[in-house]
Amino acid sequence: xxxxxxxxxxxxxxxxxxxxxxxxxxxxxxxxxxxxxxxxxxxxxxxxxxxxxxxxxxx
Amino acid sequence: xxxxxxxxxxxxxxxxxxxxxxxxxxxxxxxxxxxxxxxxxxxxxxxxxxxxxxxxxxxxxxxxxxxxxxxxxxxxxxxxxxxxxxxxxxxxxxxxxxxxxxxxxxxxxxxxxxxxxxxxxxxxxxxxxxxxxxxxxxxxxxxxxxxxxxxxxxxxxxxxxxxxxxxxxxxxxxxxxxxxxxxxxxxxxxxxxxxxxxxxxxxxxxxxxxxxxxxxxxxxxxxxxxxxxxxxxxxxxxxxxxxxxxxxxxxxxxxxxxxxxxxxxxxxxxxxxxxxxxxxxxxxxxxxxxxxxxxxxxxxxxxxxxxxxxxxxxxxxxxxxxxxxxxxxxxxxxxxxxxxxxxxxxxxxxxxxxxxxxxxxxxxxxxxxxxxxxxxxxxxxxxxxxxxxxxxxxxxxxxxxxxxxxxxxxxxxxxxxxxxxxxxxxxxxxxxxxxxxxxxxxxxxxxxxxxxxxxxxxxxxxxxxxxxxxxxxxxxxxxxxxxxxxxxxxxxxxxxxxxxxxxxxxxxxxxxxxxxxxxxxxxxxxxxxxxxxxxxxxxxxxxxxxxxxxxxxxxxxxxxxxxxxxxxxxxxxxxxxxxxxxxxxxxxxxxxxxxxxxxxxxxxxxxxxxxxxxxxxxxxxxxxxxxxxxxxxxxxxxx
Numbered sequence: 001x002x003x004x005x006x007x008x009x010x011x012x013x014x015x016x017x018x019x020x021x022x023x024x025x026x027x028x029x030x031x032x033x034x035x036x037x038x039x040x041x042x043x044x045x046x047x048x049x050x051x052x053x054x055x056x057x058x059x
Numbered sequence: 060x061x062x063x064x065x066x067x068x069x070x071x072x073x074x075x076x077x078x079x080x081x082x083x084x085x086x087x088x089x090x091x092x093x094x095x096x097x098x099x100x101x102x103x104x105x106x107x108x109x110x111x112x113x114x115x116x117x118x119x120x121x122x123x124x125x126x127x128x129x130x131x132x133x134x135x136x137x138x139x140x141x142x143x144x145x146x147x148x149x150x151x152x153x154x155x156x157x158x159x160x161x162x163x164x165x166x167x168x169x170x171x172x173x174x175x176x177x178x179x180x181x182x183x184x185x186x187x188x189x190x191x192x193x194x195x196x197x198x199x200x201x202x203x204x205x206x207x208x209x210x211x212x213x214x215x216x217x218x219x220x221x222x223x224x225x226x227x228x229x230x231x232x233x234x235x236x237x238x239x240x241x242x243x244x245x246x247x248x249x250x251x252x253x254x255x256x257x258x259x260x261x262x263x264x265x266x267x268x269x270x271x272x273x274x275x276x277x278x279x280x281x282x283x284x285x286x287x288x289x290x291x292x293x294x295x296x297x298x299x300x301x302x303x304x305x306x307x308x309x310x311x312x313x314x315x316x317x318x319x320x321x322x323x324x325x326x327x328x329x330x331x332x333x334x335x336x337x338x339x340x341x342x343x344x345x346x347x348x349x350x351x352x353x354x355x356x357x358x359x360x361x362x363x364x365x366x367x368x369x370x371x372x373x374x375x376x377x378x379x380x381x382x383x384x385x386x387x388x389x390x391x392x393x394x395x396x397x398x399x400x401x402x403x404x405x406x407x408x409x410x411x412x413x414x415x416x417x418x419x420x421x422x423x424x425x426x427x428x429x430x431x432x433x434x435x436x437x438x439x440x441x442x443x444x445x446x447x448x449x450x451x452x453x454x455x456x457x458x459x460x461x462x463x464x465x466x467x468x469x470x471x472x473x474x475x476x477x478x479x480x481x482x483x484x485x486x487x488x489x490x491x492x493x494x495x496x497x498x499x500x501x502x503x504x505x506x507x508x509x510x511x512x513x514x515x516x517x518x519x520x521x522x523x524x525x526x527x528x529x530x531x532x533x534x535x536x537x538x539x540x541x542x543x544x545x546x547x548x549x550x551x552x553x554x555x556x557x558x559x560x561x562x563x564x565x566x567x568x569x570x571x572x573x574x575x576x577x578x579x580x581x582x583x584x585x586x587x588x589x590x591x592x593x594x595x596x597x598x599x600x601x602x603x604x605x606x607x608x609x610x611x612x613x614x615x616x617x618x619x620x621x622x623x624x625x626x627x628x629x630x631x632x633x634x635x636x637x638x639x640x641x642x643x644x645x646x647x648x649x650x651x652x653x654x655x656x657x658x659x660x661x662x663x664x665x666x667x668x669x670x671x672x673x674x675x676x677x678x679x680x681x682x683x684x685x686x687x688x689x690x691x692x693x694x695x696x697x698x
Binding site: 001002003004005006008009010012013014017019027030031034035037041044045047048051053 | 060185186225226227229230232233236237239240527528530531532534535538539541542545546549550553607608609
């Protein structure tokens with residue numbers, strides 16, 4: 001992606017979440033790929049599979 | 060994604076019988092800057108109109124008169140065609156605008172290998188397909204003379220442009236995809252769990268609530284746009300009223316002066332009439348002849364007598380005196396004479412009135428008092444008529460100057476203000492988060508609708524045993540919404556800061572700064588800017604918007620300099636090439652000096668001179684700086 005401001009926001013917002021490093025890396029990459037028209041539904045399903053849900057998970 | 064224009068072709072369009080302009084060099088690479096000089100009336104504005112109509116699709120809505128206006132004056136051509144070849148990254152799209160002068164119709168089509176050949180309508184790559192609206196195309200196919208209009212936008216197009224140019228719509232696409240995935244999971248679990256009608260009911264209720272949310276959000280957008288538009292309209296009307304009031308003030312002062320003069324004349328006339336009425340009690344003053352006749356009448360009246368009742372004792376008492384009123388002695392002889400002759404001087408009791416009349420008649424003395432008063436009254440009457448004429452004249456001028464119009468506009472302002480108040484009230488109600496207000500529900504309030512949608516979503520997840528999938532969906536949704544909101548805020552701040560930095564370099568004789576982009580541009584501490592300044596703001600803002608956008612567009616511009624002074628021209632010439640991947644500039648000879656000539660030393664720049672005469676079939680195209688520069692020097696005075 002070209003715009004560094006958006007890239008920085010994506011990194012910050014995802015890094016601040018309480019998710020695993022694997023999810024963070026995959027989700028960041030997925031969004032950036034989507035900005036470049038290079039991501040599909042299966043990629044998002046993969047990202048979703050990396051979210052670990054616990055009872056006390058805060059949404 | 061990067062878009063470039065590689066070729067344009069005109070066939071049978073006004074003076075352009077056949078003109079093909081390539082924007083690529085011999086190696087097939089696109090020139091970064093292309094200057095096309097066309098004399099007045101050659102087709103510069105026509106070219107821009109055709110490009111816009113083709114890209115935004117409005118050409119197909121042109122009326123037959125407009126379409127036929129493109130027909131060449133010479134020759135028998137009943138069809139014209141304009142085409143543009145573009146590249147989106149490496150994918151080639153060729154767009155055609157076919158003009159049928161006989162039927163007065165225009166048809167757009169497109170060929171591209173991407174979608175398998177010829178298309179019957181415009182096609183764009185998916186990532187930009189929603190972008191080619193009338194407003195957005197106006198941003199990159201830019202008419203310098205229309206700069207104020209481009210900035211004074213009544214829609215929320217500036218925000219929409221940011222959303223699409225910076226591809227924030229991609230975030231929305233992920234959110235929708237995320238919803239689809241959850242639905243797929245729930246559908247499969249629903250089937251597996253064999254759940255009943257209740258899930259279907261829950262979904263149907265949620266769908267209804269979600270539609271409410273969309274409707275309410277759209278209504279808020281609509282209200283914002285209406286408030287913006289009406290606020291602008293109010294500003295416009297207020298300026299009109301102010302302008303009218305200026306004229307009104309001068310005329311009103313004149314009217315007051317005339318009213319005062321008229322009142323003063325009336326006062327003088329009343330005073331004069333009072334004097335006349337008063338003097339008319341002395342009729343001898345009316346006319347000298349009348350006066351003489353009255354005097355003669357007095358003299359001819361019989362000898363005066365004294366009223367008997369009150370005067371007879373006077374003679375008795377006088378007879379008893381020793382000395383008369385004339386000083387002589389009164390002896391017996393005189394005493395008898397007085398008493399005997401008294402009767403001759405005594406008349407009836409009305410005698411005193413006659414005496415008075417006679418005395419007055421004899422005392423008549425004519426002067427010119429009445430004559431002067433009547434003359435004054437005549438003069439005052441003339442003045443009064445003149446004052447009435449002046450008053451009528453000023454009333455007429457007031458009407459023409461818009462005194463009544465100002466009143467009507469004030470009423471309009473009041474109505475708009477009331478409507479804005481109603482809209483704000485409606486918006487406040489839709490956005491209220493008050494849970495205790497009994498009037499708010501999921502049909503008229505976003506907070507209630509979102510709460511209900513969330514509750515139903517949880518119910519569906521519970522019924523389909525997909526709670527975990529729902530939580531995952533919400534995590535993704537939450538993060539994406541946060542990214543979108545924070546990105547928009549940061550982008551706006553960046554765009555404002557970078558635009559203002561450019562403006563400081565371009566406009567050095569004034570302080571012009573953008574304060575906010577709240578759907579459209581607001582200047583700090585200013586309600587407007589000069590024409591040159593507005594054009595500079597437009598370049599700096601658009602340049603910044605496009606400069607770091609995810610999507611790269613060409614900048615196609617007509618009349619780039621307008622009324623810019625030389626200093627601003629040089630500054631803009633310096634920044635424009637840095638902001639766009641491709642600039643195509645249609646210029647007049649007068650716009651070369653201190654603008655186009657600033658590009659003479661730059662690489663990757665081409666200069667084209669197009670000469671088309673109505674009576675010549677062939678359109679002559681000259682490439683290169685030499686012809687371009689010579690032509691501008693010899694023709695700039697023509698413009």
